[in-house]
Amino acid sequence: MSNVVQVHDLTRNFGTFTAVDGVTFDVSQSEIFGFLGPNGAGKTTTIKMLTGLLRPSSGSALVSGFDVSTQIRQIKQRIGYMSQLFSLYADLTVDENIQLFAGLYGVTGARLNERRAWVLAMAGLADHRHRMTAELPLGFKQRLALGCAVLHEPPILFLDEPTSGVDPVARRSFWDLIYQFAAAGTTVFVSTHYMEEAEYCTRLALMNRGRLIALDRPAGFKQKMIEPLLQLNTDNAPAAVTVLRETPGVVAAAMFGRVVHVTVADESEALGMIPRVLDTAGLTCAGLERITPSLEDVFVSLVMREGGAAVG
DSSP, X not given: OOEEEEEEEEEEEETTEEEEEEEEEEEETTOEEEEEOOTTSSHHHHHHHHTTSSOOSEEEEXXXXXXXXXXXXXXXXXXXXXXXXXXXXXXXXHHHHHHHHHHHHXXXXXXXXXXXXXXXXXXXXXXXXXSBGGGSOHHHHHHHHHHHHTTTOOSEEEEESXXXXXXXXXXXXXXXXXXXXXXXXXXXXXXXXXXXXXXXXXXXXEEETTEEEEEEXXXXXTTXXXXXXXXXXXXXXXXXXXXXXXXXXXXXXXXXXXXXXXXXXXXXXXXXXXXXXXXXXXXXXXXEEEOOOOHHHHHHHHHHHTTOOOOO
């Protein structure tokens, strides 16, 4: 498969602050490329450079063969972009939003009629085309925004945290649409902070503090956690986390639902030491065993290994 996005040493500075620091990666045609990272990692800034909304400070990037520094107009004709705010105009009707984006993308005549019908059907808004967009439930706004972003049938689609705030059913339905686009040949570039969504991607890029710290398939990511991971069942998980974080030999401890995930330096030593430490603190150890790390565990481990997430 050919690389439709090529990024080399891409950097963006805001004064003395480096938001994106020498990022390099490629994205292949029809890939669902996931972009992960804590808040402030540089994900949105990178997407804005690739979509022509920000100029790079240095480095280079090609999108559909065009340079993000000098050929922004050509790039915008070949991409769709949906931000986490859905890029819609709340004071326009559903149909007026479609008309507006059709005009921006040069979609007219019979093709506009065809694409409008497709958007309305896909979004479930065929009977609500004259409804004010501000009145729509969040899931309908999400699908309408997606429809407007792909009115011109772009070969590359950028989605910046597109499921933020929507319910799980709407999120799953949205991902079904993403799969359909990819199966039809569209390259989808999506940033997300939902770990279950990351599992749906072909490949994942993990950013922290402006740098790309890991790039692999979801299954490959789970092999990157080198420290043993234990699962602890206890009657007071918050208190256990506090105690274990101060315990020598414990690399990290965090609540994971009702249990505690404990990353340790040495498994055999920790299996004997943790119950003793908890008992001394007046806490129970109802179960302690090694487990296979989830993608979230790996995500946290890699970010912590690189100095933790940026604060503020």
